[in-house]
Amino acid sequence: xxxxxxxxxxNTSDQPPSQRAFHVRQAxxxxxxxxxxxxxxxxxxxxxxxxxxxxxxLFVRTIDFIPNPIVPGNYIEVWERLNSxxxxxxxxxILGNTLFITVLAMxxxxxxxxxxxxxxxxxxxxxxxxLFALMLVTVMIPGIVTRVPGFLIWRQLGLLDTYxxxxxxxxxxxxxxxxxxxxxxxxxIPREIEEAAIIDGANTLQIYVYIMLPLIRPIMLAIAVLSFxxxxxxxxxxxxxxxxxERFPLALALRFFDQSLSREAPQWQYMMALATMMAAPVLxxxxxxxxxxxxxxxxxxxxx
Amino acid sequence: MDLSVLNTYLPTLIRYVLVAVALAxxxxxxxxxxxxxxxxxxxxxxxxxxxxxxxxxxxxNLFTIGASLYLSFTEYNLFRAPEWVxxxxxxELFDVSAAxxxxxxxxxxxxxxxxxxxxVRVTIGDGGFVLGARESDFWRSMRxxxxxxxxxxxxxxxxxxxxxLLLNQKVRGVGLWRVLYYLPAVLPAVAxxxxxxxMFSSTGIxxxxxxxxxxxxxxxxxxxxxxxxxxxVLFIIISMWGIFGAxxxxxxxxxxxxxxxxxxxxxxxxxxxxxxxxYVTVPMLSPSLFYNxxxxxxxxxxxxxxxxxxxxxxxxxxxLNWQIYQEAFNFRHMGMASAMAWIxxxxxxxxxxxxxxxxxxxxxYQGARERS
Numbered sequence: 001x002x003x004x005x006x007x008x009x010x011n012t013s014d015q016p017p018s019q020r021a022f023h024v025r026q027a028x029x030x031x032x033x034x035x036x037x038x039x040x041x042x043x044x045x046x047x048x049x050x051x052x053x054x055x056x057x058l059f060v061r062t063i064d065f066i067p068n069p070i071v072p073g074n075y076i077e078v079w080e081r082l083n084s085x086x087x088x089x090x091x092x093x094i095l096g097n098t099l100f101i102t103v104l105a106m107x108x109x110x111x112x113x114x115x116x117x118x119x120x121x122x123x124x125x126x127x128x129x130x131l132f133a134l135m136l137v138t139v140m141i142p143g144i145v146t147r148v149p150g151f152l153i154w155r156q157l158g159l160l161d162t163y164x165x166x167x168x169x170x171x172x173x174x175x176x177x178x179x180x181x182x183x184x185x186x187x188x189i190p191r192e193i194e195e196a197a198i199i200d201g202a203n204t205l206q207i208y209v210y211i212m213l214p215l216i217r218p219i220m221l222a223i224a225v226l227s228f229x230x231x232x233x234x235x236x237x238x239x240x241x242x243x244x245x246e247r248f249p250l251a252l253a254l255r256f257f258d259q260s261l262s263r264e265a266p267q268w269q270y271m272m273a274l275a276t277m278m279a280a281p282v283l284x285x286x287x288x289x290x291x292x293x294x295x296x297x298x299x300x301x302x303x304x
Numbered sequence: 305m306d307l308s309v310l311n312t313y314l315p316t317l318i319r320y321v322l323v324a325v326a327l328a329x330x331x332x333x334x335x336x337x338x339x340x341x342x343x344x345x346x347x348x349x350x351x352x353x354x355x356x357x358x359x360x361x362x363x364x365n366l367f368t369i370g371a372s373l374y375l376s377f378t379e380y381n382l383f384r385a386p387e388w389v390x391x392x393x394x395x396e397l398f399d400v401s402a403a404x405x406x407x408x409x410x411x412x413x414x415x416x417x418x419x420x421x422x423x424v425r426v427t428i429g430d431g432g433f434v435l436g437a438r439e440s441d442f443w444r445s446m447r448x449x450x451x452x453x454x455x456x457x458x459x460x461x462x463x464x465x466x467x468x469l470l471l472n473q474k475v476r477g478v479g480l481w482r483v484l485y486y487l488p489a490v491l492p493a494v495a496x497x498x499x500x501x502x503m504f505s506s507t508g509i510x511x512x513x514x515x516x517x518x519x520x521x522x523x524x525x526x527x528x529x530x531x532x533x534x535x536x537v538l539f540i541i542i543s544m545w546g547i548f549g550a551x552x553x554x555x556x557x558x559x560x561x562x563x564x565x566x567x568x569x570x571x572x573x574x575x576x577x578x579x580x581x582x583y584v585t586v587p588m589l590s591p592s593l594f595y596n597x598x599x600x601x602x603x604x605x606x607x608x609x610x611x612x613x614x615x616x617x618x619x620x621x622x623x624l625n626w627q628i629y630q631e632a633f634n635f636r637h638m639g640m641a642s643a644m645a646w647i648x649x650x651x652x653x654x655x656x657x658x659x660x661x662x663x664x665x666x667x668x669y670q671g672a673r674e675r676s
Contacts, residue, residue: 029473033481036467040487040548046509047499059507061515093309100313104320112327112356119353123346135357138365140656142606144628145645146364148638149371155382163316168323172360179357204349233492235609240633247312251494258498258613268502275495286490290483293490294553 051075051273058268071269075277078270081261082253088246089253098249101166101238102231108170109178109227110220116173117182118208122194132183135176143236151240165241166234175230178223185219186212222292229282250278331355376642386639393643399438405431412436423447442644444621451536452623453604453655456543460604461596463547465589468555482553489549497613500542504528532620539623542610551596558592559585587668594667598659605652624648 045065050058051074053067082089120132154165173179189212197207213220235251242248245256254274262271286293331352338348376393378386403415405427412422412434421440424447426432437443471481488496503509511518511525518525528538562585570580586593611626621627628648632641 029470029475032470033475036470036548037481037484039545040484043496043499043503043545044487044491046503047495050502061512063509063512096309096313100316104317108320108324116354116357119350123350123353125347125350128350131354131358135361138361140602140652141365141369142602142625142645142648142652144606144625145372145642145649146368147629148375148632148642148645149368150364151633152371152638153368162312164319167316168320169360169364171320171324171327171356172364173357174360174364204345204353229490233494235492235494235612236629239612239629251492254494254498255612266502266505271498272502275492275498279491279495282490282492283487286486287483290486294482294486 047272047279048276050268051276053269055267055269074269074273078257078273081270082257085260086245086256089248089256093246094248094250094253097163097247098232098251101163101234101249102228104163104167105170105231105234106224106227108168109173109175109231110223112171112173113175113178113182113223114213114216114220115208117179117186118212120179121183121186122189122212135179139176147236147240154241160241161243161247162241163247166237175227178227181223182216182219185216189215218292221289225285225289225292228285232278232282250274254278327356327359330359372642372645375639376646378639380638381636382638389639393640396640397439397442397643397647400443401436402433403436404433408432441621442624442627444619445624445627446621448536448539448616448621449605449607449624450651452539452543452607453601455536455540457597457601457604459540460543460547460551460600461593463544464549464551464596465555465593467547467552468559469585471552471556472559482556485548486550486553487548488545493609494613496545497610500610501529501614504538506530529614530617532617535616535620538614539607539610543604543607551600554596555589555592558589562588590667591669594659594663598656601655601659602652605648605655 049065049067052070052072053074054069054071057064057067079089079091120128120135150165151160154160157164159165193211193215194207197211202210233251234249235255238249238252239255242252245253248256254271257271257274258266261267334355335348335352338351339345375386377388377390379389379392380386399420400423401417401420403417405412405415405425408427408430412425415434416422416436419438420436421438422434422436423440423443424435426434467485471478471485475481504511506525506527506529510528514526517523526534528534566584566588567580570584575583606625607623608625608629611623616622624644625648628641628644631637631644
């Protein structure tokens with residue numbers, strides 16, 4: 001850091017005023033960092049705190065982050081309540097639905113994006129760059145434009161209220177951003193690696209499976225966590241296509257609770273318990289795989 | 305274990321596998337056909353590999369966009385076949401009016417043509433004017449969405465840049481801070497939207513912590529969720545939480561990529577902190593800023609979850625994306641909804657094109673200069 005080397009060189013020549021300036025600067029920086037951390041953490045902690053309160057503790061004028069008493073039972077009761085108005089909405093069923101959608105869509109996305117990106121990066125063919133540009137342009141299309149006719153197609157196919165619209169279309173590389181990220185990664189692999197394999201008589205499929213897949217593992221992991229997060233948190237798709245409460249993923253269960261049991265008098269402790277449960281797996285993966293998370297975002301950002 | 309559960313998973317799983325197999329077969333056929341026509345195997349393989357996206361594009365993008373355009377010229381309620389009405393949906397949407405107010409007290413409905421409702425009312429002295437429209441809900445939502453995008457995109461970008469600059473200082477545990485600061489981007493949007501509604505409710509934590517100030521200045525409690533004039537403010541405050549998160553992480557990576565020699569040169573030339581920021585940091589960071597600008601603009605115009613979980617009071621409008629969703633799936637006006645969606649699409653394209661146009665003036669690509 002240029003500014004830092006400057007201050008350091010002054011420090012060595014023993015000039016107290018600049019040292020004071022350095023300390024003031026450091027104090028401001030850490031002060032701002034802590035302030036930012038508070039802004040991030042307070043809503044987050046409030047969500048967890050609310051989820052552990054009783055109904056009476058909710059509307060007290062004082063702000064208590066640590067509930068007294070702590071009521072972990074909300075996490076179980078919320079499911080009993082959901083189950084009571086809509087039999088079949090058990091925690092295992094809803095979690096299973098969410099995982100089913102998320103895992104199928106995630107695998108489809110990773111697998112198809114890697115194939116398409118491979119085709120867009122390691123092979124020369126006429127029309128390649130134009131087609132790739134077209135793919136990037138599709139990022140601009142708001143989902144809602146294609147959603148109305150999309151809904152009609154699924155209706156025609158008789159597949160409304162099934163998981164089909166949310167899962168297998170992912171096999172068609174529906175996330176242009178992921179293709180873009182993978183392509184960036186493919187382009188950084190030296191061409192000699194393939195040429196050696198071609199001389200040895202390997203075909204395209206063999207090169208992909210035995211050479212490319214191991215090489216692109218880091219970006220695949222990065223996309224896997226981003227894609228898991230995206231599909232787990234997805235709301236618009238399930239909202240459009242699913243009607244039966246017991247087929248809902250967590251995002252819709254949350255809305256269902258909000259619209260039914262919480263309609264007259266909001267039961268925030270239960271809704272925050274649901275929200276925390278929904279956030280927990282994503283947070284766990286984030287903390288375990290933060291490197292992949294942040295790398296995935298950066299490949300796109302720096303080179304975009 | 306209840307076997308009926310499997311009945312909802314298994315058919316989808318089978319179709320998933322079948323589609324995957326069908327795609328593989330199509331790719332193989334595309335490859336073979338090209339070879340037969342004498343195309344070299346490299347080009348044939350490349351084209352075969354991008355087939356999944358090409359087919360997806362044709363079905364899920366090109367066809368649906370065409371269908372959406374067609375539907376926008378029809379009236380369609382799902383029960384009867386679409387009825388061609390030409391430009392009627394668009395004509396209704398653009399049935400807007402402006403009228404002068406004779407006095408500041410005059411009701412908007414008296415000044416406007418019949419069936420038109422107020423969108424914007426401006427009083428100047430003892431007069432003014434009022435804008436109205438037949439589809440006033442749509443225009444109120446347009447107003448909210450555009451105000452939201454125009455305010456939050458630059459503000460959010462500046463905030464994200466501030467966070468990135470802060471994290472780029474020599475601080476201990478930068479990894480830890482970065483992990484913490486990215487947290488808002490990881491949480492499900494539905495969970496945070498609901499959380500905000502709880503925090504901003506009249507008895508929520510926001511008003512509770514503001515109450516000392518409110519009492520001190522003798523103000524009344526802000527009703528974030530029921531006061532129409534506070535709706536845009538509320539959504540803008542909420543969106544500011546996003547200055548932490550993806551944008552600042554991307555900008556931080558951009559900052560780390562700026563060669564230190566440039567700052568050293570600036571030092572030798574006697575440049576101060578501001579000069580370094582203005583003439584080294586901003587130009588070198590401009591590609592990342594540009595990327596963020598485009599993605600956050602497209603994102604802001606399509607806000608959905610906040611609108612779904614935070615109902616706005618009457619007269620405030622909501623986000624266009626949610627408005628269109630309701631028009632289509634609550635009121636079953638598929639034709640009108642498609643027309644609205646097309647207007648949104650055109651706005652996004654126009655604004656993005658504007659940003660791209662302006663980019664040549666301020667985005668600096670390393671190595672681009674040698675070519676010119």
